[in-house]
Amino acid sequence: MDAITQQRSRLAGISDGSHYGREKLSPTSTTQLQPILDESGNNALTHSSVWSNETDKTNKTDSVSNTQFLAALFGNTKSDHCPILVSFPGHPGEVPGGAWMGHPWKENSPELPEANNNYFSLAVFRPDEAGIYRRQKARFMALHAVMLDDIGSKVPREHLTLPPSWLLETSKGNFQAGFILKEPITDGTAADRLMNAIVTAGLCDPGANGPRARLARLPVAVNGKHEPPFPCRMETWNPDLRYAVKELADGLQLDMTTTASKRRARSPDNHDRHAERDPVWLPRPDENAVLAGLRDRGLYKGPLGDGKHDITCPWVEEHTDNLDGGTAYFEPDDNWPIGGFKCLHGHCAHRHMHALLKFLGVDAHAARMKSIIRVVPGALDRIVDAAERELVQTRRHYQRGGLIVTVVTDPGTRETRVQEISQPALVRALAGVATWERYDARSQAWVRTDPPERPVNVLFNSEEYPHLSVLKGLTRQPYLRPDGSLMYRAGYDEATGMFGVFNERAFAIPDHPTRDEADAAAKLLMGLLSEFHFANAHAQAAALSAILTAVVRPSLPLAPMFHVKAHVLGSGKSYLCELITAFATPQRGTPTTFPADDEECRKLLLAELLRAPAVIEFDNLTSDLLPHKSLCTALTSEFMTGRILGVSKTATVNTRALFLSSGNNVGPVRDMTRRCITISLDPGCETPAARSFERPDLVREVLAERWRYVSAALTIVRAWIEAGRPKIECKSLVSYDDWSDLCRQSLMWLGFADPTNAIFESMADDPDREILGRILLALNAEFGNAPTMVRDIVKRSEHSVDDMSSEGELREVLHDIAFERGGINRRRLGWWIKRHEGQIVNSLKFVRASGNRSAEAWKVESV
Template sequence: MNAIEPLDETTLLPDGPEETRKSDKSDSVSNNQFLAALFGNANPDHRPILVSFPGNPNEVAGSAWSGKAWEKGSAKLPDANNNYFSLAVFRPDEAGIYRRLKARFVALHAVMLDDVGSKVTMERVTLPPSWLLETSKENFQAGFILKEPITNGPAADRLMEAIVTAGLCDPGANGPRTRLARLPVAVNGKYEPAFPCRMETWNPDLRYTVEDLVDGLQLDMTTTGNKRRARSPDNHERHVDGDPVWLPRPDENAVLAGLRDRGLYKGPLGDGKHDITCPWVEEHTDNRDGGTAYFEPDDNWPIGGFKCLHGHCAHRHMHALLQFLGVDAHAARMKPVIRVVPGEIHRVVDAAERGLAQSHRHYQRGGLIVTVTTDPGTHETRVQDISQPALVRALAGVATWERYDARSEAWVRTDPPSRHSGVLFDSQGYAHLPVLNGLTRQPYLRPDGSLMSRAGYDAATGIFGVFNERAFAIPDHPTRDEADEAAKLLNGLLSEFHFADDHDLAAALSAILTAVVRPSLPHAPMFHVKAHVVGSGKSYLCELITAFATPQRGTPTTFPKEDEECRKLLLAELLRAPAVIEFDNLTSDLLAHKSLCTALTAEFMTGRILGVSKTATVNTRTLFLSSGNNVGPVQDMARRCITISLDPRIETPAARSFERPDLVRDVLAERGRYVSAALTIVRAWIDAGRPKSECKGLASYGDWSNLCRQPLMWLGFADPTNATFESMDDDPDREILDRLLKAWHAEFGNTPTMVRDAIKRASCSFDPENTNSQGELKEVLHDIALERGEINRRRLGWWIKRHAGRIVNGLKFVRASGNRSAEAWKVESVVSFSPDDF
């Protein structure tokens, strides 16, 4: 950070003549011209304060913010500094020193809206500003010069607070009367490199009265001061079964009710907009009735909006409509009121949660408060957990908060107390917030097999649908013929992929069905795409499958090396409810990390989320994909993963040309059509009575097998799980256990034998009559537990214990009874049953 150089007298150099006329070029306005336009008519003894320093303002404190008074014709500040001015003028103290203090306030000459373009939309600035200054990329400060400066301090505070309450500016650090704004010739040092401020609009002749600002910006002045009288908190009215803090929102919109009562309401226009007859239609040319709308309250329009396109009503805004209808601004907000009453923290926190729930924008997920949000850059919709500071802002948006002011004997507006929001944030459970189980980007199946085709939150399933309902067309009762046609459509997408076998093609189709119905399934296996060489289409097939789960492009990640890394990654990702988690280009086998195995066979997993001092339980309804060359699932992952093998059968697969090189882009362009085809297949199988084909059962995945395996076999495709059973048979642990069981049984028969005796037998000289079995025992014990040239007895015992009871080729290890000093093991023969025997 640069050294701090507070503003001093040597920096105040002549800047040329004063000028208050509109500049020919907005970006040519000097600081002195700008200040002269705002304060040129002020008493010479009453001056604004200028603040100037280099570096990052977030890292600057102390005297650098004190500043010096402006003198007419003297405001030459370093162009590379952060340069600010006070919106008000101040009088000097007894020593003749000017300070930016509330006690020295004289008059407010202008007001300012902040973060226009980022936090405040341009549409919300409903009055043309006197100046519009770009302070960072596409982010502006909008200023309004007052016709008559406000000399009453509390009145100035009320106006500034109303602007803050309307969401048009942040509260500031030192109070309304001492507020600073940026000068036009300056930089914003928060960025690297510093952003040079640029005057976008300069209209110094545009000046406003307080009434102009209140009406034009739709400010609510009724709750910023002491106008709302109430009885003392001990005697005020109680609401909702004796709850002293919760005043529920009105049952109906008072504005709509007033419009209907006066015959002015025509009908809804959608998205909270309503077509109405203008109350002043008689003033329109030819009494023309049309082009008038009312907007329901939202974040940008706290009390709603009114717009009449006729010129005679250009000056009329929402406050005019409220005055005509006789509706109080508080009633127009359509929000509940939460009163912060001492000694009632439990009720205040409960009311805060109730307000969040009634907003229909906040949910609970795994013990955290979350919302559904869409990234403005990627357009990806995800679940976002609410941090404690963000919770304060959310609470301010869902309710009007009040505290009792003893001096004015009135309930006045206030911010949600951080203490109460902290208690809500740290709560272990939430009684009012609906549970959010996951997101879906397409219509989905309910547990009874019915199709949910409406977007939004579904209380029955806890699923939030994020999709355009009109993009999907699934028959109510699809037939077998319609299912065949849908299968041909999907099969055509896979025609240029070279699968190793028919069951690999079926597995790819099964992955597509799984991608579509995954939000409806408590469990589903992972899908792994493998090939022998690069360029075989592994990643592209995963990208195609992903397109059926979400309209957004996938963001693959590397496979974690350790379970702890895997657990942290999964918890952080699953909290967001992603459609797909993909591990791309594996360089080792798909290891059986404990947390990954849990995510694939359990509906929920629990752990501590990074950055949050809470243990969260997250839903696992996400499609898992992976890919790699000559690697695949091993150990416990073998039964949790469906492998799709690609075999182009040429030396350089990457050199191939394709008839549809933009296949994924084409699918995304017509995603509704292809997803509807997948759902048609599943729904047709359900309507046909759920016919079952003969196949082996896949443990933990019964529901998945019914919706993503059986419909394909019903249509004549191979069993998608063939590769899974082959992987289980090829499990290295199974092979070693098979060898050990046979060698142990050959050496000891059914005799209980301790581990140390088995090691001793394997290590002694060969018995000429039993060389083969003894040599095999020694070799397999070496494979399992050789360490520093010797067989580790503890490691061998742990290995046998871990595999005890597992049957391989009719043999299994069992612990012998009656041995208390050490474990003795014997191999038993068992009768194996096939699924056909049941």
């Protein structure tokens, strides 16, 4: 009788009250056998809908106890042939090896705790001479069932072509499917052959071989790998649905003629079921096959940390006095690609990792715990996609500004920075994250290879990366989330795109800081500033605001620049910048010279911002802080774009860095005045460099207890937020609303002066603004509000003979604006007026005159 006829006979037996294959229905059965034929009478063995939720609602059950379940599988076994149960609480990866030893199950055994990880062996075993049961090949008696794992996650449910005897949900959307055998398999080799065929078909984890010792989960249990533990749920329970080996082979489309390892090597069109679904990318197995094998054999003891595990030596019987100790397994890493094995006993000195793999029956690929990327012709897009996905899994690679980057720490300076990946470095990274294979026609097998040049080029030069997370920047201390709460966790945060490089336990900020705690924190920080002589209270508040900005800059889209100014050398400008830098990063600052032009400035800023520096500092300026277009963009835009040197790419980088500068008697001019806060120092002595300081190692002190001072700065900001964000009335600072709240309002709330006072003073004292005011007054005196051509303005100034007249003032200011080659350049003057159109000074402004004129006319309008 063939399999289909048997299934139809079984259905007929159910319909008339008789039963197929057994004299009576098992008392443990809680549901009726599901139909094997569809509504049209067709064979349903190859239709997954026969056991899906949509077509059969009657065979669900949550009421099967572990005893009922085990009795249905093993009720007819001999009294001394028992399955072995394993039960323990917590995460399976963190329990000692002894917890996996287990104990035999008999019909009178007590129920296992429901809150434990509860497993049972699919086979029964006989006891040894001492009456102890062990899951060992030597004690194997019969295999009663087989189990398919990861149904619904790794293996889609539609690929399961036979209705299972039981279907157990072990995590959300992930199932174990079990098939009870009609006749238990007592031949161990035949049992191995059946499970190897299932593994080869892609219906089971390739690392989960060794079926004679294999464990499956019981229905009443939890999966401790999840937090909180996931309670297992029986979705389908048909204990009378049993299969012969041939029925399993036919229904699951198994090849019983070869082992899994041989079948995988036959040809690129005839590999395992997983590869048929995706011949390019075979993801890394979820479970370490070596650890699984050690646990299955009762050899695992416990983790030692850093990827090391304490185990019992498989050859412990050869040790002197059978001593069990001094043996370890090391998980794979860059130095040991298949892992490591070390036993300190002399009898095992010649045994290494390959000996352990041979003992466990694990091949080298499974031991590597790496995904496989296969170089298949015509699948370039999928190969590149798989390569990018593998980079994501490392949690060390990100995208920033259109480039693939990683976070590195300089071994010399100990500075942590973002480093773009070069093309050779990308090849090395891809070789490390996955095993690359190509098909060799001569050997008719997949063989290992290096990452091919073309996929690497395509990935490196891609315009976008759909899988790599965006790295917005680095932070060297806890940082504020958008809602104002603190993020204490180091590493990459998907929500904010920030990467924290700090000791999570070092900082101490109250959960709900009060005004008193904020006052104490401000007093501590002011103690650091007592060494400096500020020109006024506003300058002191500006210095304190710079400290707060240094701490919270990673959380701010925008922040103004800070410029430290003094009249003479030795006033402490660079030292104050160094102190402020210590609040942004634990590394010493590396100041640079101010760029001479905008092109130089753009190249410098793009190169620096790609590294996600905490601070960009321009030291000892010899000219005013000029408004280079790139610098202005970096200070008022969250991103800036430009072409990266050495790479044929245009990158867009985040501007989240603290900008500092210093210089004697120089400061921001024109467009920089509203983007830069000046901190003025005035030592009040003839030779400031000769002064002595009470705390000469101030910066070193701050770096030594950086956690303390940074925590104080964060306490001030958090206390202001906890107080309900109270606002003190003040002038608005356009573009810097978020910064003004956290680093300006928080200080004014504590009674400090407005730290932005210098901005408004600089804007009023701006030389460019002064010249604009002079020409507006002179033109208003000469022409009133009448529309006037540029040529008429120049002509009027040339007729003046009295320098004290309005014409004389006009001639002088035009000379300052557009004098060139012995006269006034009218085109240059027209451009200057156009650039200042609408800007109000002294209640006057330039307005473009309307009307049909061959040249532009301007008038001065009173506001």
